[in-house]
Amino acid sequence: MSHVKSLRCRGCGSDYPVEPLNVCEFCFGPLEVSYDYDSIARSVTRESIEKGPATMWRYDDFLPVDRKDAVDMGTGFTPLVRAKNLGRMLGLDRLYIKNDAVNPTYSFKDRPVSVTTTKALEFEFEVLACVSTGNLMGSVAAHGARAGMKTIVFFPASLEKGKIVGAAVYGPTLVALEGTYDDANRFCSELADNNRWAFVNINMRPYYAEGSKTLGYEVVEQLGWKAPDHCVVPAASGELHTKIWKGIQEMTDVGLIDRANTKMHLAQPEGSSPIVEAFRMGSKQVRPVKPDTIAKSLAIGNPAAGPFALETLAATGGTAVAALEEEIEEGIRLLAETEGIFTETAGGVVISGLRRLVNEGKIGRDEVTVAYVTGNGFKTIEVVEGNVRPVHSAPNLDSFEAAMEAHGA
DSSP, X not given: OTTEEEEEETTTOOEXXXXXXXXXXXXXXXXXEEEOHHHHHHHOOHHXXXXXXXXXXXXXXXXXXXXXXXXXXXXXXXXXXXXXXXXXXXXXXXXXXXXXXXXXXXXXXXXXXXXXXXXXXXXXXXXXXXXXXXXXXXXXXXXXXXXXXXXXXXXXXXXXXXXXXXXXXXXXEEEEESSOHHHHHHHHHHHHHHSOOXXXXXXXXXXXXXXXGHHHHHHHHHTTSOOOSEEEXXXXXXXXXXXXXXXHHHHHHTTSSSOOOOEXXXXXXXXXXXXXXXXHHTOSSOOOOOOOOXXXXXXXXXXXXXXXXXXXXXXXXXXXXEEOHHHHHHXXXXXXXXXXXXXXXXXXXXXXXXXXXXXXXXXXXXXXXXXXXXXXXXXXXXXXXXXXXXXXXXXXXXXXXXXXXXXXX
16 A cells, blocks of 8 residues: 555546445446555565466555455466467467466456455455356355355346356345346345445446456566557457556656557447447547447447547547457457467457458558457357367277268268
8 A cells, every 4th residue: 555645537637545436426437446656666666566376466556455365266477378379370479368267266357456455455345246157156156255245246237157157156145137238237226325345346447447457467577577568459448448548558657668669459349339330430529329249248238438448549549449359259269279268258359459450451461469368268168159069979990981971071
């Protein structure tokens, strides 16, 4: 907490105390954590970070909680994979995959939830809660169990079975709500106003959002303390896109790297792409849509951080692209078949969007490009199970050879 100054409105700039608040009472803009970067610069060096744990908590000077208090399950410092095979197919010589599918609950959500759970304990909350499109509720359930907190998770009833089971195993109270995520979010905002619960992505959102910055820090460090030329990031609320950029900027603010010229690209599925549509129209506002996509983790029709994602796109010269629904599964298989990384539908959106950006000439062959994979494919196995067509054979040579010939293998 030594480097945190206040909460600050992203709209009007009003300051607030460090409390479980998320909305400005003057302009109703979202609040975010404000830091004393001069103090951080005096405390942090490349060497001090490198001596830290091989987790996201090596960057605790940039976070609103201290490492010694962390509810830490070993999250972060995930692999940055040089994707030579996929790069060769796409025409990119310096392509990397940031594989956050290997976190403790198999998604990037462990980053913001680790920070928020730690902060919830500091604020003496006894109940940890969330409204989720899937990955978040698994992470909240796991961290709630680790912290010894009562945990309640809310989600749209149409969610993939793998994500429901993946949360249920940790023992939370599961609440399946009718309607879309946006319907569920409105209801949970009402619950947050009427209960002393730490809703990680509602009343605790300023602290929650900070955890995603570590994806920016790690890539900079893993590239040898250099910012990439391009980042391709999946977008639901748009918050991840803005926070990765904030993380990269903070590395420059405290003098750890030179000025960053990273172009921050954003990818959404065609069936839920309100930020992409606003970008195409040249609008600064995002018009809500009703999601209809197989990428349920990105199915937020009214993205809270949409306007700020548009600001990030404009500030960095990035592009917003939509993945056709039929291309999402293809993107999943392409990454798996070239790099051995099995991603969920959000990753399929990213790979499809990456290919579109290359085809449109937005990314050059020699430019350092990082594509973010944020969730594990075993969470959305229904999307690809139609491709499972094994060769059936009796356990003898004649049967095997006949079966292989019939299969065309």
